[in-house]
Amino acid sequence: MARKGDxxxxxxxxxxxxxxxxxxxxxxxxxxxxxxxxxxxFVAAPHVHPHAEESFEIRSGTFTFVVDGEERQVRAGDGATxxxxxxxxxxxxxxxxxxxxxxxxxxWKTEEFFESFFxxxxxxxxxxxxxxxxLLWLASVFHVYHDFGYIARPPLFVQRAxxxxxxxxxRLLGYRLPRPYPYASRASAQRPGARDVREEVVM
Numbered sequence: 055m056a057r058k059g060d061x062x063x064x065x066x067x068x069x070x071x072x073x074x075x076x077x078x079x080x081x082x083x084x085x086x087x088x089x090x091x092x093x094x095x096f097v098a099a100p101h102v103h104p105h106a107e108e109s110f111e112i113r114s115g116t117f118t119f120v121v122d123g124e125e126r127q128v129r130a131g132d133g134a135t136x137x138x139x140x141x142x143x144x145x146x147x148x149x150x151x152x153x154x155x156x157x158x159x160x161x162w163k164t165e166e167f168f169e170s171f172f173x174x175x176x177x178x179x180x181x182x183x184x185x186x187x188x189l190l191w192l193a194s195v196f197h198v199y200h201d202f203g204y205i206a207r208p209p210l211f212v213q214r215a216x217x218x219x220x221x222x223x224x225r226l227l228g229y230r231l232p233r234p235y236p237y238a239s240r241a242s243a244q245r246p247g248a249r250d251v252r253e254e255v256v257m
Contacts, residue, residue, distance in 0.1 A: 056165035062172040062235050066185035068095025068146070071168055077161030085161030091115070092153040096145035097187035098171075100206035106158045108136040111145075115152030119144045141206035163202045170233040171195065177236070182225075190229055193220035198231045 056062070058079065061072045070090040077085040078254065089110075100120070101177055111234045113122045118127050119134050121142045128134045136142045146152040180187050186205075187195070196204055196217040204213060 056235070058170050060235075060237065062168055064098070064131075064175045065074045065187060066100055066175055066182060068092030069097070069172075071172070073165055074155070076165045077158075077163065078165075080161055081234060082160050082162050084157055084159040085164035086155060087164075089152075089154045091117075091146040091155050093146055093149050093151065095152070096185075096197075097143055099146050100141055100143040101203050102206050102210075103136070103158070103203045103223055105138055105201060106160055106164075106203075108142075109157045109159070110134045110136075111155040113153040113155065113156075115146060115150050116148035117144050117152055117154065118147040143206075147243050160244075163199060165243045166232050167202050169235040170199075171232050173233040175234040187218060188210075190212070190224040190227065193217040194224045194229045194231050197221035197224075206246050 055065060055080065056073050056076060058073055061070060063070045068091055072088045072090075074088060077083075078150075110119075110128065112128050112130050114130045116127055116129050117134070118125060119142065121136055122140050126134075127147060134144075134165075174187050174191060175185060176228070179191060186192065192205075193216070197214060200213075204210065208216075217242045
């Protein structure tokens with residue numbers, strides 16, 4: 055379980071998260087982290103947090119947000135808030151590293167999700183272009199974390215119809231979440247650049 059000060063990185067999307075306050079510290083009320091995104095880095099897919107509001111305080115760089123189909127740029131000194139239930143995506147649209155303070159309210163499972171999702175990326179179990187895992191891992195993520203977040207497309211009823219049976223198959227095949235983040239390897243590994251994944255592993 056992540057603690058204050060722990061850092062997780064996604065080597066494909068160019069995201070680096072340092073936890074400032076975990077949901078465990080706040081009894082689930084909220085969670086905050088510093089987000090650093092390499093130039094042209096991006097969140098893995100348009101997605102929805104059904105119960106949590108997500109807010110961004112931009113410290114440096116330029117982010118572009120698309121929230122419920124509406125696109126806008128947000129620069130240092132400004133912010134963006136994504137209401138619970140809103141489909142959204144974002145990316146670093148500038149030429150320098152983007153830095154933001156991000157808050158989830160409530161913070162239920164925030165750090166556990168990012169540890170697991172970024173841990174899959176560290177273990178090269180994601181697509182080298184999109185940063186998303188394969189269908190069986192996506193089904194596992196949906197099974198464990200759909201109350202925290204899920205991809206925006208296809209519609210939720212389709213995801214339930216597909217991912218629920220696939221999730222059962224995934225569990226039989228040994229796909230397990232939550233997944234510990236490889237903190238031990240971080241200290242000795244050089245930080246990779248965005249999309250710097252040389253092979254794709256599906257299990």
